[in-house]
Amino acid sequence: MGSRRVTITGATGLIGRKLVAELSGAGWQVTVLTRDPERARRRLGEGVAAHAWDALSEPAPAAALAGRDAVVSLAGEPVSQRWSEDAKRAIRESRVTGTENLLAGLRAAEPRPGVLVSSSAVGYYGPHGSEPIDEEAPPGTDFLAAVCVAWERATEPAAALGMRVALIRTGVVLDGEGGALEAMLPPFKLGVGGPIAGGRQFIPWIHAADVVGIYRAALEDERWEGPANATAPTPASNRDFSRALGRALNRPALLPVPGFALRLVYGEMAQVITGGARVVPAKPLMLGYSYRHGELDEALRSALGR
Numbered sequence: 001m002g003s004r005r006v007t008i009t010g011a012t013g014l015i016g017r018k019l020v021a022e023l024s025g026a027g028w029q030v031t032v033l034t035r036d037p038e039r040a041r042r043r044l045g046e047g048v049a050a051h052a053w054d055a056l057s058e059p060a061p062a063a064a065l066a067g068r069d070a071v072v073s074l075a076g077e078p079v080s081q082r083w084s085e086d087a088k089r090a091i092r093e094s095r096v097t098g099t100e101n102l103l104a105g106l107r108a109a110e111p112r113p114g115v116l117v118s119s120s121a122v123g124y125y126g127p128h129g130s131e132p133i134d135e136e137a138p139p140g141t142d143f144l145a146a147v148c149v150a151w152e153r154a155t156e157p158a159a160a161l162g163m164r165v166a167l168i169r170t171g172v173v174l175d176g177e178g179g180a181l182e183a184m185l186p187p188f189k190l191g192v193g194g195p196i197a198g199g200r201q202f203i204p205w206i207h208a209a210d211v212v213g214i215y216r217a218a219l220e221d222e223r224w225e226g227p228a229n230a231t232a233p234t235p236a237s238n239r240d241f242s243r244a245l246g247r248a249l250n251r252p253a254l255l256p257v258p259g260f261a262l263r264l265v266y267g268e269m270a271q272v273i274t275g276g277a278r279v280v281p282a283k284p285l286m287l288g289y290s291y292r293h294g295e296l297d298e299a300l301r302s303a304l305g306r
């Protein structure tokens with residue numbers, strides 16, 4: 001077990017930092033590919049080997065991939081920002097061109113890793129009503145769905161290289177250090193947070209520890225292949241989620257936040273929050289993944305450190 005080696009891109013982010021800690025603790029030797037190795041070493045500790053890579057303009061360095069057992073691909077421009085044309089281009093290209101450049105590095109890596117575990121997102125499915133959406137559902141047609149389709153497609157050559165490929169369609173990650181909760185918290189702490197844009201749409205939430213658990217399972221268990229929804233077994237309606245967040249913070253969740261207010265602040269990106277989907281983790285459950293925080297009230301208290 002102790003001799004397994006993995007290379008991770010986007011390792012300095014919200015998910016990556018936790019994944020590096022989990023895998024290092026489990027005996028994996030970790031190499032990371034980053035835009036800034038100095039910063040990566042500061043964030044991740046000296047036990048991690050950090051190599052420079054500009055995902056947009058060059059193949060990933062084959063020397064940082066060769067001889068590893070596995071590769072995890074997490075790198076990507078943050079999605080939660082106002083979607084200007086430049087931001088949309090960066091969101092798409094960092095993932096699509098970035099993955100193509102990762103594949104170019106893997107093609108040159110000898111011996112080549114046996115598995116690629118790549119991030120994708122539940123945005124793949126586009127907005128839906130209350131019908132359950134599993135991994136068999138077709139892709140949506142909006143901007144994020146198109147990004148996810150192209151992002152996943154860019155991993156396809158890895159199978160032709162003889163690698164097992166697992167695609168982790170990640171939901172809304174609950175974590176105290178950033179991400180969606182950080183964006184939701186300020187109004188709730190003031191006691192004015194509430195259901196968003198009607199409250200009936202679903203939030204496909206997942207606790208950060210379970211995202212990490214699912215990445216680890218996909219690395220270590222050969223049965224994980226193709227898409228897997230990294231979401232909790234019980235997606236919550238926005239209204240129920242808001243009430244649970246109010247309970248976790250001991251604040252009422254009374255005042256609804258209208259969709260138009262979000263669109264004023266975030267523009268098109270508001271649809272990530274207002275147009276959810278009831279995504280269910282059929283693949284993880286079928287493979288026997290055991291959730292660390294599968295119940296919303298407990299998951300929120302844990303993420304918020306309460």
Ligand SMILES: NC(=O)c1ccc[n+]([C@@H]2O[C@H](COP(=O)([O-])OP(=O)(O)OC[C@H]3O[C@@H](n4cnc5c(N)ncnc54)[C@H](OP(=O)(O)O)[C@@H]3O)[C@@H](O)[C@H]2O)c1
Pocket residue numbers: 009010011012013014015016033034035036040055056074075076077078079090094098119120121122169170171172173179180
């Ligand atoms: N957090 C969520 O709720 C969520 C939900 C669904 C999907 N995902 C996906 O999961 C992956 C990891 O998520 P995360 O929340 O950990 O992301 P994150 O905190 O934003 O970190 C992503 C990492 O990607 C690299 N990166 C950022 N902008 C880049 C750019 N323009 N070009 C190339 N690399 C760039 C950075 O690493 P360096 O600075 O070291 O290069 C950064 O630390 C992302 O692809 C994200 O889309 C996340």
